[in-house]
Amino acid sequence: MSGRKRIVINPVTRLSGFLELDVTVEDNAVADAKTKGVMFRGFEQMMVGRSPFDAIYLTQRICGICSTAHSVASSTALEDALGVEVTEQGRYIRDIIHCCEFLQNHLRHFYQYTLPDFVKMPPEYPLFTSDNNDYRIPKEINDSLADHYFESLNYSRLAHQMLAVLGGKAPHNHGVFVGGFTTPPDAEKIIHIKSILDKISNFIENKMIPDTYTVAKYYPELFHLGGGPGNLMSYGAFNNYKELGTLYTDPLVYINRKTEAFDSKYIEEKIHYSWYKGNETSRPFDEIQAPDMDKEDAYTFVKAPRYKGVPMEVGPLARLWLSGEYRNGISAMDRTIARSLEAKKIAVIMKVLIDQIIPGTHVQKRWQVPEKAQGAGLVETTRGALGHWVKIENNLISFYQIITPSAWDFSASDESSKGTAELALMHTPLKDVENPVELGRILRSFDPCMSCATHVYRPGKEVKSIKVF
Amino acid sequence: MKKLDIVLPPESVTNEAIAQRLYQAVTSGLESGHVKRKKLVWLELNGCSGNIISLLNGFQPDFEYAITQMVDIVYSNSMMVEDGEKAINRLFELAEGDEDFILGIEGAVALKNEGMYHLVGNRNGQPVTGLQAAKMLGEKASSVIAIGACAVDGGPSAARPNLSQSVGLQTVLDNREIIKLPGCPVHPDWFLGTLAHLLLYGQPELDQQQRPKMFYSDLLHDRCPRRPYFDKGVFSETLGEPYCLFKLGCRGPVTRIDCPTRQWNGHVNWPIGASTCIGCAQSGFPDRMAPFISYNTTRE
Numbered sequence: 001m002s003g004r005k006r007i008v009i010n011p012v013t014r015l016s017g018f019l020e021l022d023v024t025v026e027d028n029a030v031a032d033a034k035t036k037g038v039m040f041r042g043f044e045q046m047m048v049g050r051s052p053f054d055a056i057y058l059t060q061r062i063c064g065i066c067s068t069a070h071s072v073a074s075s076t077a078l079e080d081a082l083g084v085e086v087t088e089q090g091r092y093i094r095d096i097i098h099c100c101e102f103l104q105n106h107l108r109h110f111y112q113y114t115l116p117d118f119v120k121m122p123p124e125y126p127l128f129t130s131d132n133n134d135y136r137i138p139k140e141i142n143d144s145l146a147d148h149y150f151e152s153l154n155y156s157r158l159a160h161q162m163l164a165v166l167g168g169k170a171p172h173n174h175g176v177f178v179g180g181f182t183t184p185p186d187a188e189k190i191i192h193i194k195s196i197l198d199k200i201s202n203f204i205e206n207k208m209i210p211d212t213y214t215v216a217k218y219y220p221e222l223f224h225l226g227g228g229p230g231n232l233m234s235y236g237a238f239n240n241y242k243e244l245g246t247l248y249t250d251p252l253v254y255i256n257r258k259t260e261a262f263d264s265k266y267i268e269e270k271i272h273y274s275w276y277k278g279n280e281t282s283r284p285f286d287e288i289q290a291p292d293m294d295k296e297d298a299y300t301f302v303k304a305p306r307y308k309g310v311p312m313e314v315g316p317l318a319r320l321w322l323s324g325e326y327r328n329g330i331s332a333m334d335r336t337i338a339r340s341l342e343a344k345k346i347a348v349i350m351k352v353l354i355d356q357i358i359p360g361t362h363v364q365k366r367w368q369v370p371e372k373a374q375g376a377g378l379v380e381t382t383r384g385a386l387g388h389w390v391k392i393e394n395n396l397i398s399f400y401q402i403i404t405p406s407a408w409d410f411s412a413s414d415e416s417s418k419g420t421a422e423l424a425l426m427h428t429p430l431k432d433v434e435n436p437v438e439l440g441r442i443l444r445s446f447d448p449c450m451s452c453a454t455h456v457y458r459p460g461k462e463v464k465s466i467k468v469f
Numbered sequence: 470m471k472k473l474d475i476v477l478p479p480e481s482v483t484n485e486a487i488a489q490r491l492y493q494a495v496t497s498g499l500e501s502g503h504v505k506r507k508k509l510v511w512l513e514l515n516g517c518s519g520n521i522i523s524l525l526n527g528f529q530p531d532f533e534y535a536i537t538q539m540v541d542i543v544y545s546n547s548m549m550v551e552d553g554e555k556a557i558n559r560l561f562e563l564a565e566g567d568e569d570f571i572l573g574i575e576g577a578v579a580l581k582n583e584g585m586y587h588l589v590g591n592r593n594g595q596p597v598t599g600l601q602a603a604k605m606l607g608e609k610a611s612s613v614i615a616i617g618a619c620a621v622d623g624g625p626s627a628a629r630p631n632l633s634q635s636v637g638l639q640t641v642l643d644n645r646e647i648i649k650l651p652g653c654p655v656h657p658d659w660f661l662g663t664l665a666h667l668l669l670y671g672q673p674e675l676d677q678q679q680r681p682k683m684f685y686s687d688l689l690h691d692r693c694p695r696r697p698y699f700d701k702g703v704f705s706e707t708l709g710e711p712y713c714l715f716k717l718g719c720r721g722p723v724t725r726i727d728c729p730t731r732q733w734n735g736h737v738n739w740p741i742g743a744s745t746c747i748g749c750a751q752s753g754f755p756d757r758m759a760p761f762i763s764y765n766t767t768r769e
Binding site: 008009010011012013014015016017018020038039040041042045046049050051053054057058061062063064065067108112113116121125126127128129130131132150153154156157158160161163164165166167168169170171172173174175177181182183184192362363364365366367368440451 | 508513515516517518519520521522523525526527528531532533536537541542543545546547548549550551552553555556557559579586587588589590591594596624625626628629630631632633635653654706707708709710733734735737738739740741742743744745747749755759760761762763764
């Protein structure tokens with residue numbers, strides 16, 4: 001078949017976890033695209049039978065780059081189930097810890113994961129050698145951005161240091177818990193994180209944001225590529241504080257070019273193209289479908305989360321769009337710009353929250369687990385909307401459901417639509433099909449976390465092999 | 470000894486000057502291709518990829534020093550610029566070639582469906598499983614380091630009911646000596662210190678569980694700053710109190726690790742600075758260390 005070619009990229013490097021991209025190219029443009037998660041551990045099943053408190057620590061192990069997100073969602077779900085009303089001090093400090101992770105993550109995603117798609121890194125190190133022949137930034141500017149790759153390492157690790165000051169260590173913190181946080185900070189800890197935050201804020205404003213616009217200047221076609229479904233969603237980020245109100249964005253969705261209030265009742269997961277059998281569509285608290293890897297049409301273990309039946313984009317661009325602060329467009333480059341602008345926004349929010357801390361406020365109690373309960377924790381995290389749903393029976397976890405941001409952005413197709421990133425890839429013109437650099441640039445604009453998206457596996461019939469081609 | 474190697478006055482013999490000369494000698498050797506940095510493959514298997522993130526948190530040495538002065542990292546799913554088949558081919562070139570390399574592996578080996586529960590890549594249209602990569606490279610590497618709880622004995626990836634049938638590296642490389650660095654994740658110093666020992670002085674001294682004694686010798690409980698409260702019987706009733714956490718389920722008394730003295734993230738804090746120790750550096754984590762927090766029992 002002339003003019004038709006299949007491209008399989010696995011591994012897609014510079015992301016967290018494992019992703020396979022399978023595209024068909026026709027006349028130098030993407031005619032079909034599938035994103036596939038290729039690792040399975042089964043965290044939801046792992047939670048069953050454990051002490052509810054252990055979920056806060058164990059679900060963090062889903063993901064090394066965004067572990068705090070899971071501790072925040074998990075503790076929020078448990079508060080709902082245990083009937084614990086978290087205090088404002090509890091929320092402030094938990095959210096500050098979470099802000100540290102946003103900063104760590106955005107810095108690393110931009111400099112370590114995204115930048116090498118556009119900036120030629122020093123080729124004397126094998127980590128950086130590549131066949132990418134589409135580096136356009138003039139040498140002097142290129143080399144200064146490459147220097148910032150290394151300079152940024154100091155700031156991302158300082159972001160994790162702030163997290164550790166409040167949370168014990170990072171990755172996988174000990175400081176987020178039912179009630180918000182565990183150990184109250186004193187003035188020394190508060191000024192420790194304040195002084196680091198000051199340094200990180202300067203780096204974001206003086207280097208990261210200008211660097212992002214430099215990349216945008218030399219790769220302007222990415223403002224027209226990687227659009228996706230154009231539906232955006234946020235569960236609400238740094239919002240609804242009793243005294244501070246909303247510092248970022250309320251729970252909102254943007255569908256058919258209209259903004260409306262978010263309602264969790266419209267969340268469902270579909271499985272037509274995923275390796276599961278059972279109801280084609282289910283709600284988060286429903287019974288969970290069994291796997292069926294023999295299904296003819298299925299190609300991934302990532303399910304297809306939908307809101308009002310359509311795929312949604314989640315993450316920094318969705319949040320900035322919904323809060324009305326950035327409406328330039330929905331594209332791969334807008335996504336990358338939004339991430340850097342959001343880093344600045346998070347630093348500002350964090351500063352506001354730090355100023356609310358009353359040192360030495362003890363929020364911990366001897367929490368009582370009810371015999372039977374259920375709860376949901378829907379929170380905004382680095383990559384977007386994250387939900388944990390927990391049921392408790394006989395004082396132990398009896399059911400756990402997790403829908404991650406990357407499950408939204410890297411969802412499978414359903415009977416009427418492709419997944420979000422798949423849509424973003426469709427019709428992308430490729431300059432050189434032998435070296436399709438556009439594909440990685442679009443995928444990484446979503447900041448994929450496949451450790452998170454493919455945490456799920458349900459026991460069932462085994463298959464002899466998985467047909468990859 | 471060649472005459473050139475003898476250092477005589479007025480040549481400076483301070484430590485700094487000697488270090489500077491050694492550094493210049495190595496740098497010029499590297500530049501001329503005469504001296505080669507040893508290659509390191511960092512293979513991520515079935516896990517959270519949190520150990521490479523922890524490595525980025527290293528202060529002294531930091532990641533930049535590690536990749537420019539210590540080793541040539543030729544493979545890292547999280548960090549390398551190359552992707553797809555060109556990336557995966559690097560693993561096969563090392564497995565099929567004669568070049569010396571150190572293998573660091575994080576994550577567990579998923580055995581289910583002959584390894585199909587975790588793919589590291591695709592080559593010639595065929596999936597490359599983590600199991601295959603671990604075996605192929607593990608048999609060839611000059612040293613193998615298991616980085617983090619999952620690589621050491623399955624860790625969280627193998628937590629019950631362990632649907633992916635994840636196991637530690639030793640299970641699939643049974644005759645191979647493996648340096649084991651448990652922890653969830655590994656502290657960057659534990660890995661970089663072990664790597665430095667390998668590069669500069671050969672294999673570090675290991676205990677019976679193949680852990681470097683330099684990091685894993687002392688019981689956390691014996692070095693814990695809250696130990697005096699334990700000795701006096703003063704216990705925290707809730708998290709966030711400054712007393713001994715033993716009655717809330719702290720696993721310090723069974724965990725051998727230097728966290729209390731080393732501290733994390735630039736040596737600023739550690740798990741007990743926030744909550745209990747959950748025994749993440751101890752074998753059997755997480756299942757044998759659970760529950761992590763208990764209010765209703767004095768001891769399991």
